[in-house]
Amino acid sequence: MEYKPHEYQAFSTDFILNHRSAGLFLECGLGKSVIALTAVWLLLYDYFEISKVLVIAPLRVADSTWQDEIKKWGHLKNLKISKVLGSKKERAAALYKKADIYTINRENVPWLVDFYKNDWPFDMVIIDELSSFKSPSAKRFRALKKVRHKIKRIVGLTGTPAPNGLLDIWSQIYLLDGGERLGRAFTGYRSRYFHPQKYINGGIPTDYVLNDDAEEKIYSKISDICISMKALEYLKMPECILNKVEVELSEKEMELYRQLERDLLLPFEDSDVDAANAAVLTNKLLQMASGAVYDEFGDVKQIHDKKIDALEDLIEAANGKPVLVYYGFKHDRDRVKKRFDVGEINTSEDIARWNSGKMQIALCHPASTGHGLNLQNGGCTIIWFSLTWSLELYQQANARLWRQGQNHTVVIHHIIAKETIDERVMRALEDKNISQKALIEAVKARVKGGF
Template sequence: MIYKPYNYQAYATNWIIEKKKSALFLEMGMGKSVATLTAIHELLYDYFDISKVLVIAPLRVASTTWEEEVKKWEHLKGLRISKVLGSEKQRVAALRKKADIYIINRENVTWLVKHYQHNWPFDMVVIDELSSFKSSKALRFRALKKVRPLIKRLVGLTGTPAPNGLIDLWPQIYLLDGGERLGRTLTSYREKYFLPDKRNQMVVYSWKLKKGASDEIYEKLSDICLSMEAKDYLELPERIENIISVELPQKAKEQYERLEKELILSMKDSDVLAGSAAVLVNKLLQIANGAVYDETGKAIEIHDEKLKALDELIEAASGKPVLVFYGYQHDKDRLLEHLKKVKPRVLQSDQDIKSWNQGEIPVLLAHPASAGHGLNLQTGGNIIIWFGLTWSLELYQQANARLHRQGQKQTVVIHHILAKDTIDERVMKALERKDTSQRALMEAVKATIDQQKEENRDDQQSLQQ
């Protein structure tokens, strides 16, 4: 295929070529991979500025997307690819192959750094999904930090650089510039731009921006970070979002409220911490979906209201393929059993992607984490059903972008099946507000606790009367 770049893609390619360190914050579906590969090709064979490139990517993207992009475009076919995946023996063999671009999954970055130590051979590194390096405590960040001085050019790609707020930016930008713009330590970055928010004595669980800090941060990054939104450059398909509310049966509602009370009571006399808040939200989301894990790890079925709603949505699709996102293992198990007549398939392999895009799968089940980055599913269908929501805004946006992206020819319809008067509704509102930080999670739990306390007071007053 002949590559005819959009103006913004040509601009992005030049941005990478002109800067030794750069980041492209391009939304999903804007073609940042081909823009980056075009820059790599020019730097290798026109400018002779680099000789060996490393691409770090999520596993599924590392195994398929980059190689497919090279094969797809006529001007890139001369690029030699070696995928550093699989067992250690396979990875070592891949590193010995003569290639222009070596692709490795992010989980093996630590191994790669240890393998080469001071003999780091890659003069250019591309981090696909830079946001996966947002934790300064992660081993992958620490490993890459060690060899950063040995890297001549570094490019970071992501559509969601700060899914939980600007506090996430420091590790990502440090890998680009070694602390030149946002400071050499996370502590100094926090002290300069943030104030402690939620805390338990000396332990701070979340941070809030100082007045005017966001503008100052954006200004400091403007010379190396290029940010673009799809709506400003592409004609994306129309997107319709629906809320399908289901009413819990009386017994299920009582079980939901009982579990809510029990978990809240266990936190009643202590601060709500991130761990306890996450436990509460997860348990309530499970019941809203229809089943919950007991203390032994066994899934206990509570209701099938969401399954009934799913049946109606699949029937209304009139034979069109449907992509269903689930939240928990027991969701997947129940969906497979309930939908066995239509022969659903779980997204697990490259063959599943191929079969879906060829229209061979009527119902494709996927966890948002497994369909998050770089997968092109838009030719296989246009209907998404969220059976169970995720609290992660990044996963939610990335999952929806598998169908709502460039190349989609139909209106994308996204259904959300929500259990009425449950945590589902709070999570949906948080996603709509794009407020899914740890702070928001804890606020949602505190709101639930406050509501429960009010109900308890009302009950006590009624008894006294």
């Protein structure tokens, strides 16, 4: 296929060419992969500035998406790709193949750095979903940090740079500029721009929030190497309708829910459901809101079928149109499969079946379909059976259907149990989106040609 870039795509490719460190905060559907690959092609065979490119991505994206993009566009057809995936032996063999681009899943970055030790060969690195490096304590970040000084060019691609607030941005920007803009240490960044809301265990600071003037300062610091664009401004996106479907638990079911919330313990005849801390309690309450919960032995305790019934109504209302159902827990999946004839999206074959219209009801976990997968050809209805706290997963999962190439109005249903943690999760997603939008707005690229 001939590549005829939109003006924003040409602008973004030029931005990469003109910046050795570039953060592209582009929403889903704007064509991040072809933008980056076009820059790679030019840097390899026009500018002769680089010789070996590493792409770090989620596993399935590393396995298929980048290769598919190369096959799709005529100007990229001569780029050679080697997938550094599989067993250690298979990964090592892939590294010895002659190629222009090597793709690897992010979990194997520490292995790759150790494999080469002091002989790091990649002069350009592209991080597909830069936000997956948001934790400064993660092994993948620490490993890549060791070799950052050996990388001549680096590009970070993401649509959600600050999924949980601006504390997340430090490690991502560090990988781009080596600490030049936001400092070389996370603790220093935190102390300069944030302050703790409270202290625990005799004076340990926690719950950091931004200082009054910090947000603008952070945006100003990174704006020269980061650009952002929103899909709605640059693409003819399909209409998207968000719908909340509320279900109400019975008085008995709510009493069980409140008992666990109050006592951190819910006794049954043969076992208990207990929550050792607030994080565990949150997880257990989400389970109960969805209809079942794991006990101390990992067995499932059934609480209610309200969401299953609501799901049945939504499927019936779809009138035979395919629906994509996101679940949070294995018992959610199992209960849905028990009630309905469903398929699951786990493999490339499953994706092909969905996109060819051979799955009427598709089940998947948002973490497994969150990044880089194109599912818009298979349907236009999403149902969130249970919600996620992660703004990043939420937005990326929705963007599997609501993206460029979707020819129908996308409807996204959220099944919410009233007076439960579901309502707080929905509010949290909305609150995080405010912070996310602020970052995107602050580094937004203004180019002509927006639709």
